[in-house]
Amino acid sequence: MPTDLAVIGAGPAGLAASLAACARGVRVTLIDAAPEPGGQFHRQPAAGLRAARPEALHHRWRTWTRLRDGLAAGSVRLLTEHHVWGVERTSGGLTVHALLGPDQEEPAEVHARAVLLATGGHETVLPFPGWTLPGVVTAGGAQAMLKGGLVTPGRTAVVAGTGPLLLPVAAGLAAAGVTVAALVESAGPERLPRHAVTLAGKFPEAAGYAARLLRHRVPFLARRTVVRAHGDERLTGVTVAALDAHGGVRPGTERLLPCDTLAVGHGMLPHTDLAEALGCRLDGLTVAVDEEQRTDVPGVWAAGEATGVGGAALALAEGHIAGRSVVARLRGTAPDPRQWAPAARVRARARRHAAALGSVYAPPARWTDRVTDDTVVCRCEEVTAGAVREALALGAGDARTVKLLTRAGMGWCQGRMCQPAVAGLAGCEPTPSRRPFARPVPLGVLAGQHSEEGHS
């Protein structure tokens, strides 16, 4: 079925864009892999669990209800359980290729005049000995399972790493009855004042979490890091150590914390696969967009984490602006940016916040020192740090060559998990990987789309 605008991703950015465009007469199809809209931020409990108080696990609940009610009231066509693996430029516009979930065997296509990439991001975790043990999960993963499945992985958790996500994850686990043995943050509080002015708006939110952590008696361990996860078949505890000013472990500060769950995260990475395959220009690891959220590929917009990790408020603003821009551009007119001035102000402020947070929460400088040679770096292909170092000695100067020589990043996840670690071990900046298929595609689906005369 043809549509004017296909929005890929029903998180804050995609929802805001869909509502903005639909309200102004654009036919919108909103596509998401999950069974319900909301994305990771507004992930809702599974319908079958019939939760009467889902808001107990969320903040900014009113934003969600506004988006949800707007979606219900409008005429946005919502396609859930559509796993988009690619967007193709065709003679008539753009074709979104998806696989129907949960099996992801049947193909589906959406033909559109414009596409908004609101694909969000995923968490990065830098490796450390023991990080592949069952019981070690990403902080966002623990939160997603809690919000969506109303389930926790164990009874005693340590929440660790760096970044603003750790606070809500620890607070959520504690509220759900998990004993949170510690929140271990590698950044130090002394870094916050430098950005206090920029981050002033964030303090009430953070203070709210801090109060909840206090209530649940969760110790907050700043400038510390998990140096090792212990266990044989399952996590039994972690060793936490203090960091010196250079990111190294201060000798003699190691301390064992027994736990059955470690929720760990070191920040977010944007999903840029669809944009990259379309030929959109990337700016570092993010999709490059103009003031209207347009990429440099005609008909393709991007908003939210894909254009730079900055949280839900930024995603909403960017999505709204993108939606308004699409409305004008599809009519062949230039939009008047004054129409979205409030959103533009939010966007500017949120981008400053994001930049400030990015410099407060950075993984410790010398994390690679603690990655022992026998530590698995690529979880899919079981490539160890030792193998990566051997490849570097063989002449691999960059992450791509390490991948060629070791298979790190060639497995099911296509390097989404190990890419930052490989780049770090190789001593180079992470660069976006080329992932022409944003999701694995059955060969039969590709073959079924083959036509002898379809190309020349």
Next chain:
Amino acid sequence: MNPLELAGARPGPAFTVTFDGRRIEALPGRTVAAVLWAAGITSWRATRDGGRPRGVFCGIGVCFDCLVTVNGRPNQRACLVPARPGDDIRTQEGTGHAH
């Protein structure tokens, strides 16, 4: 407090699935991963090379660590696939494909 109480969940009647032949209870709507976690199970895959145990890692379908065999179909992401009554869930060994 547990998460179900926290969110005021009133799920429909539980159904049964099996994990490696063992019967476990599942609440409607939960993914295979959530059902296994609720039953205290955190690993359901043995890696190709090392035979090491794995389960949920990213929880949102990105990392593919939670691959599992459901009703004979290998390489299903437990964190995405909803559990259905009678599901035969099995620890996935290696590639998940029989030799």
Next chain:
Amino acid sequence: MSESLTCDVVVVGAGMTGAACALYAARAGLSVTVVDRGPVAGGTTGAGEGNLLVSDKAPGPELQLALLSLGLWAETAKELGAAVEYEAKGGLVVARTPEALDSLRAFAAAQRAAGVTADPVTADGLHDLEPRLAPGLAGGVHYPQDAQVMPALAAAHLLRASGARLLTGREVTRVLRAPGGAVRGVRTDRGDVQAPAVVNAAGTWGGELAARAGVLLPVLPRRGFVLVTEPLPPRIRHKVYAADYVADVASDSAALQTSPVVEGTAAGPVLIGASRERVGFDRSLSLPAVRALAAGATALFPFLSGVRALRTYAGFRPYLPDHLPAIGPDPRAPGLYHACGHEGAGIGLATGTGLLIAQSLTGRTPALDLTPFRPDRFPRTTKETAR
């Protein structure tokens, strides 16, 4: 930092061909420096399947080079086989129709006369060799000499075995020439390397490097996509492809032509490739090319329909207008040697090329007549010719 180094020979290119040239030159007693603007295996080598094939080559100079090379690969594998994932798996070429089988058998007979082992396989026999092949195929030919390596590992390990000095991340900006025209080294963006001999193993960039030495070598890129599946247990034992492959390679058309070359790998994934398009250096994804690969592969192996493709990648195969590589000394620039333009066969032909270059460098009689590979064989205005 600028520095000046001296050696017997500079090899430009740290891909498979450069690595083999370095190895055989070093074994001939020369001190070798390898320079590359990128990392090891950063160009075509890193985007190849690792085919060591005789099966796809018609009798002629390329087949002779392939036979020489395959023998050298087998020698190399005694030492480095595991490290480079060498596998003497053999090739199986199938024909869908009796007519295709007739031409395949005739082709194989000519190859046998040229020294290739090529065993006819009946329709029933196909499934003994490859139990999961589609039913209804007419028959095929088994080529036990066909083999495989992992190309990036092969380049890296041959380079290490050569003991050559490796300078990566350095671009050659000029090939230095003495007043009389003789080559005296290369200038890089980080200093000169002095040497009386320079080997152009720069792959698709070989034409540009030749230009920086002041000579013409019309190397062109041919884009190829390879599809990679999820890891599987060993299910495909040979390099398997359909007989129309042979006709495609020699074709001159610029249109997409895809033949399904399907094979398992030691690591688990099945590789399907490669497509062939002459589109310049455009790396962007071509879904039509990838779909054609999938269609070809699933037609040969129906079980692949339910198998997932995890990724696809493109590489550029360097070719010369007559589809033969340039190997040997360049009379227009004494001291300059070329070793590039192997099209889709560079991994397989690397060892023979390296040996021939080393023999030329040391003034020995080359193991093969180099006349067909002369780098100065192209007139200023040159057209592609059918082989």
